[in-house]
Amino acid sequence: MDKNISSKQVLNDMISRHYKEALEAKKSGELVAWATSIVPQELLETMDIKVVYPENHAAVLGARKDAPAFLQNAENNGYSNDLCSYARVNIGYANLKESAAGNIPMPDFIFCCNNICNTVIKWYENLAREMRIPMILIDTPFNHTFDVPEHSVKYIREQFHHAIGQLEQITGKKFDHDRFQEVMNISTQTARWWKKATALAAAQPSPFNGFDLFNYMAVIVCMRGKQEGLDLFKLWAEELQGKIDRGEGPWKDQPEKYRVMWDGIACWPHLADTSKILRKNGINLITSTYPDSWTIVYDSDDLDAMARAYSSNYANRNLAYGAGNIVQIVKDFSLDGIIYHSNRSCKLMDFRQYEVQRQVQEQTGVASVIFDGDQTDPRAFSLAQYETRIQALMEMMEQRKNERPGGQ
């Protein structure tokens, strides 16, 4: 890899290439799959199938302010505006098939894993039905226990076999188990390097630049099983380490005053506004629950471990895990505050948020606020409310700093 190219440039290239290649593949008659953001992509990668991720695409449309037309289309077709806006954008896109903000090929089949939420099952069912295409589901039962129970592991592992059978049928090709081992290996390494890079934000000041995390996330979602993905995170980690060694913080023109975590998805249509207000106040967003969500790590030859890993992400585990995880993050990253995004789209993230906030507050004393927004529906966000909440957060963080010796 050319050493003079920054990881940011590589990242942007990779993402545009990812979409371009998918469109070309479709044109030349290759099979394309749509998949949810934390699917066992290993199975698809092994089969060399081009995959696009509707959640990522919806986020792109949201960030480029092109979501409303698709939201409207879905709503005109009877989708309640109360449903996840990623789903509405994508369903609207499946109808309209054209966005100035970037296109994706239509799928030949879809691949769904409900470790992020059960909403995706319903959303994908509808896609499968409307397009009359096959659906593959990996069902990861919600862990109301702290760990993944053994009967769940067995059930998920059996579904991998079932999915392989479906894939062989869809593609007419045999599943290559040697290639599978390789892909499992790369995927685990990519996840490890993703974790490693994002963990560097713990340095003081943090080498992260605010919303970096959300940008790099695209690659951990879309290219976890690819060598390029792995290389990117190595390069990024190297750059961040360089900044840490040189004592560089996030910004050249101002110091990092406060270190915060963002809980939930970004407000893509208001990305600039939400980040500007933080930066203006010297608030650096250094982490979220994302680094761990994609740290899907397992021994390469163990399907049970892979099953366990895909069921162990934050969203699929219980509140005790969720709160404990954030408490750990507060400590590891020396956080001053937490911004909780009460995301109108995501019931699974929202309906535990109040209690998580209370437990984290109790155990760490960290300052925090909740604001109302949505990941891609611009209507559910009020800049004025956001600003007021951030102001309140500042005051709490300031007060805590003053109360603590050394101001740290």
Add this chain to the structure above:
Amino acid sequence: MNRIQEIIAELVETANHPAKAVKASMKETGKKAVGCFPYYTPDEIIYAAGLLPVGLWGGQTDIKLADKYLQSFCCSIMRINVEQGLKGMYDFLSAVIIPAYCDTLKCICDNWHVAVPQTYLIPMVYPQHRKIAAGVAYLIDEYKRVQKELETIAGKKITEKDLEDSIVLYEDYRKTMRQFTAIVSKYSKTLNAKTRHLIIKAAYFMDKRLYTIKIKELMEELKKLPEEKLDGIKVVVTGILAETDALLDAFVQNKIVFVADDLAHESRQFRTSVRSEGTALERLAYRIADHDGCSLLYDEEKKHGQLLIDLVRENHADGVVVCMMKFCNPEEFDYPIYKKELEAAGIPMLYLEIEQKMDSAEQIRTRIQSFAEMVK
């Protein structure tokens, strides 16, 4: 009062005063009670343990305390269940079972431990891949785990015979209920939309054996009478549940008769039978595998719409009424698909957004009235 009116009055009273009714059932049967959140809890296992399964489907409580845990855009049925839990209204239950079918229910499981620690929680997760062997095996393991918990509560072992007996009873209940819903069109005045609803609802607060006997007797008595002329509109109603009183009154006033339903609260509970082969738990697991057309259970073929069309045809209904529980994602996702299918089949449809606690039913009343006029 004749016998029919007597039975109906008793069941209506039960449905309207759940806590009182459950406490009376507990006294009458000497059983401890276990609360069952929606949907498809293994009531047969609870019953086999010598416990009384009780349905917890929200209510009419004002929401105050639940706001500490749930944003306002959570479905009213779960906000109310949490509210009632927080108010201590479920303290007389020995446990509650919460099955995590949707994202909301997953969160309710989690919040319950903290919010209502005094009411012991047995969480459950049903397989979405319920038709493949691995899904059935997983569900049987879940049932076994729950069975152990229930044995502890009951202080007794559940034998295969207990389970088989319980299945026989529940099969009888389900068959009886299918017969009951089928005679509604013949006695559409006595079994108007509201009465029908309350009669079916009463089952959640009574011992199933005693309840089934009552329903059988009610049907016997009804059959002695001449059939009532149906001069209103016949509809199939779908959704999670059809409440409130004001909503049901509006149906009655506009002579809208529920000739069949696809409500999670009603027919979805009893339209599917167990298979005759296998161990008791296998038979229960296959009942979930065989149950179709429900938004809570994975179905890539999306048979929900066809099911509604079939119900309309079989019952010569004039249309479909959708009681859409506000903020219910599984139901909201099914709607655009079956809407298209119903439209293609030329079936009139009335879409009503409902909450269990509605401040005003004025708008809904108007919509029901215009629908009645349109279909007439």
